[in-house]
Amino acid sequence: MLSVDVALLLGVIVVLRLRRRTESRSRNDEKMTVLIVLLLGVLIAPTPFGQWMRDVLGRLVHGVAGISF
Template identity: 45%
Template sequence: MILTLNVAVLLAVIIYFRIGRKGQFQSKANQWTTVFIVLVFGVLIAPTGFGQGILAVLGNVVQSISAAGSP
């Protein structure tokens, strides 16, 4: 039996547990580590179909907000 693990899924689990500790104080180094992990996760998920769908939805939201703000 071969077990494969997607790196993006692993990073999503790590992000969930790192951000889930809301009651604890974090050092600056710990915060920067979390930011780095989230950025790597974003780079890994961006070329996938799911990432492209998120990009399309966010693009539509930003476009509608900018259209509502212009006279």
């Protein structure tokens, strides 16, 4: 699937961008990182891995919401 290959590439780019020091980032650099992460999410969402991740997060949120403090 082409979207998985592009998603993998964007995932590597996100990891490399987030490893940099935060003090040296400009506002435009931060906006670019957010845009890349959103695009990565759009590419992962329709894949089986994205569906699995959505199901796991949904169960986790449902479990946490059921806990009363």
